[in-house]
Amino acid sequence: MxxxxxxxxxxxxxxxxxxxxxxxxxxxxxxxxxxxxxxxxxxxxxxxxxxxxxxxGKPAPHSPPRPRPYIPPSSSVVMEDVTGASVQELVAGNRSDLVNQIQVAARRRPLWPFALGALLVLGLILGRWGLLLILVGVPAIVWLAMRDRARRSVVVMYDVNDDMARRFDDLVQAVGALQQVGGFWLITASGAVQTPYQYKVNAGASTLHRRRAAAASMNGPRILVTNVAIPTLTSGERSVHFLPDRVLLREGKHYADIPYQQLELSAEAVRVIEEGALPRDGEIVDRTWQYVNVKGGPDRRFKDNRQLPVMRYGRLTLYNHHGLHMIWDASQFRAVHATARALTNAASAQPPIIPS
Known part of the structure; x- marks a missing residue:
């Protein structure tokens, strides 16, 4: 008024x-x-x-100009693949007789599924006589499946004794310890944190890793039949098999092998910030915050800023100058250290490579 x-x-x-x-x-x-x-x-x-x-009455509300949203510096860390050369690239430079036999066997298609399908169709067409045909045909299908298994297998018999046998047994025991760890992963990508904002929203980490679940076992590739246990590290379509005389690599249906003398490795303890479920045997060595300030403390501007544990893991890196590069993380550093030591001893027991 x-x-x-x-x-x-x-x-x-x-x-x-x-x-x-x-x-x-x-x-x-x-x-x-x-x-x-x-x-x-x-x-x-x-x-x-x-x-x-x-x-x-009430005056019409005055809408102040909407402020432009604050766009923070990019929080996306550039991730780079760290899985190294593919098995196809590795086998191109060094193709052994064993790999040739495995590749030939892997390309053979099993016949028994087609025979079983034809038998069932004929059984339905023939009615009551079809049941008799199926009963007679089942043993033939079983025989054909066994024949397919033999055609798609490569048999390798090892006679390992003395010092070489002891060293290979140490490798079997070491990979057996990896079977018991609570967490085991293959690192597939890595990226460096570069900006203060990336540091802030990534719990103060200096490097980010992308990983997938892995497993250790004593089962070699199904296509390879041997008389010894085959220590194996597997993640998805990729696996590495430690034979008594060589390292066999698999990626899907493709295989390559390298001598132990060409295998280089490193084992180290690493600190990893865990956001998900903790492995049952993981060791918590520190704690941080999901959003941190420049001094490492909690950033009060973010709501629901939870604490995250910093774990001590073991990291096993396998590589060589041909392009092999595989990084395996385990929740127990001792198991990783034992595996690295056993691999080093296995390589030293192999006869030297004589260039032709």
Whole structure:
């Protein structure tokens, strides 16, 4: 409510008023008008340049300009593949007779599923005689399946004794310890944290890793039949098999092998910030926050800023100058260290490579 001076323009029964707040329109008789303006509906009374005005109802809400959203520096860390050369690339440079036999056997298609399908179809067509045909044909299907298994297998018999046998047994025991760890993974990608914002939203980590679950076992590739246990590390389509005389690599249906003397490795203890479930045997060595400030403490500007454990894991890296590069993390450093030592001893027991 107030008294003020304004300018007006008349157009028939309507009057348009101009003010610093905007333009309004009113209608009425001299001394009394009803109108609407930038401040809402009003009743207007008065003459001679002095007016009295009362607003009716709630004025229209004024929407302040919406501020531009704050776009923080990029929080996306560039991840690079760290799985090294593919098995196809590795086998191109060094293809052994064993790998040739395995690849030939792997390309052979089993025949028994087609024979079983044909037998069932004929059994349905022949009605009551079809049951007799199926009973007679089942032993033939079993024989064909066994024949397919033999055709798709490569048999390798090892005669390992003395010092070489002891060293290989140490490798079997070491990989057996990896079977018992609570967490085992293959690192597939890695990226360095570069900006302060990336550091802040990634719990203060200096490097990010992408990983997938892995497993250790004593089962070699199904296509290879041997008389010894084959220590194996597997993750998805990739696996590494430690034979007594060589390292066999698999990626899907493709295989390659390298001598132990060409295998290089490293084992180290690493600190990993865990966001998911903790392995049952993991060792917590520190704690951090999901969002940290520059001093490493919790950033109070983020809600639900939870604490995260920092774990001590073991990291086994296998590589060579041909492009092999595989990084395995385990929740127990001792198991990783024992595996690395056993692999080093196994390589030293192999006869030297004589270039041709």
């Amino acid at each position: 107030g008294f003020y001076t304004r300018t007006s323009l008349r157009a028939g029964p309507f009057r348009f008023t101009m003010s610093p707040s905007g333009m309004g329109v009113s209608v009425g008789v001299p001394g009394f008008r009803v109108g609407t303006g930038p401040r809402g509906n009003y009743v207007h009374m008065g003459r001679g340049g002095i007016y009295y005005q009362s607003t009716i």
